[in-house]
Amino acid sequence: MAYRKAAAILAGSCTVSAFQSTLLNRGIPLSSGQHNNLRRFSSNIILAMNSGPSFCEKCGTAMEIRIPHGDERERHVCGNSSCGYVSYQNPKVVVGAICTHLDRVLLCKRAIEPCKGKWGYPQGYLEIGETTRQGAARETWEEAGVKFDASKCQLLALYNLAGIQIQTIYRVDLDDDTFEAGHESSDVKFVPWNEIQWDELAFPTVHWGLEHALAMKDEEKPIVQERTKLVTMDGQWKVEEG
Numbered sequence: 001m002a003y004r005k006a007a008a009i010l011a012g013s014c015t016v017s018a019f020q021s022t023l024l025n026r027g028i029p030l031s032s033g034q035h036n037n038l039r040r041f042s043s044n045i046i047l048a049m050n051s052g053p054s055f056c057e058k059c060g061t062a063m064e065i066r067i068p069h070g071d072e073r074e075r076h077v078c079g080n081s082s083c084g085y086v087s088y089q090n091p092k093v094v095v096g097a098i099c100t101h102l103d104r105v106l107l108c109k110r111a112i113e114p115c116k117g118k119w120g121y122p123q124g125y126l127e128i129g130e131t132t133r134q135g136a137a138r139e140t141w142e143e144a145g146v147k148f149d150a151s152k153c154q155l156l157a158l159y160n161l162a163g164i165q166i167q168t169i170y171r172v173d174l175d176d177d178t179f180e181a182g183h184e185s186s187d188v189k190f191v192p193w194n195e196i197q198w199d200e201l202a203f204p205t206v207h208w209g210l211e212h213a214l215a216m217k218d219e220e221k222p223i224v225q226e227r228t229k230l231v232t233m234d235g236q237w238k239v240e241e242g
């Protein structure tokens with residue numbers, strides 16, 4: 001659920017006031033002071049607050065959002081003072097792989113929300129214990145039944161998204177074009193670069209990644225594209241290079 005919401009926010013054109021609505025919809029009361037704070041705090045903090053737990057994972061007490069002693073940011077803090085557990089919310093890491101074979105790129109049709117029915121390269125959340133390249137290889141295996149040597153892929157792009165998600169995207173040239181759609185994919189295929197349907201891609205980042213992979217396809221060592229998507233204090237999306 002949190003992933004859906006985050007992905008929808010990242011994919012869309014939400015404003016800061018939409019984040020406020022989200023907080024209210026989740027039953028998180030906002031005092032007039034907090035409303036003012038919402039404008040003062042970065043959107044990163046707003047999003048992080050939104051994705052925190054409602055109850056303490058140590059003792060089950062309802063969590064409060066406040067600044068813990070010695071800290072400078074609002075956190076989810078256990079309401080039980082004898083427990084005092086602080087749940088730190090940090091950005092999630094998404095890993096992806098743009099796989100090619102004979103000038104064609106591997107694309108998967110999403111069988112799940114968000115963006116069900118749209119196309120993208122294999123990607124998903126990094127698991128505990130994995131390196132980012134190992135995670136990219138695992139996601140490719142899970143979504144497309146394609147295996148590659150994680151040590152052989154090359155870093156292609158790094159995307160910082162609204163302070164809640166970091167994407168590391170690799171590229172790899174495959175030895176063959178066998179595949180088998182996993183349960184998260186309703187279809188998988190190798191698509192010639194000039195036949196990609198850019199309007200049918202799942203997320204802006206998928207567009208960015210493929211566009212950059214295409215630009216770098218003849219380079220032995222690709223330039224790593226670094227991009228940041230953020231929300232300005234007037235609630236508008238902004239994309240910055242680097």
Ligand SMILES: [Zn+2]
Nearest residue numbers: 056059078083
């Ligand atoms: Zn607790």
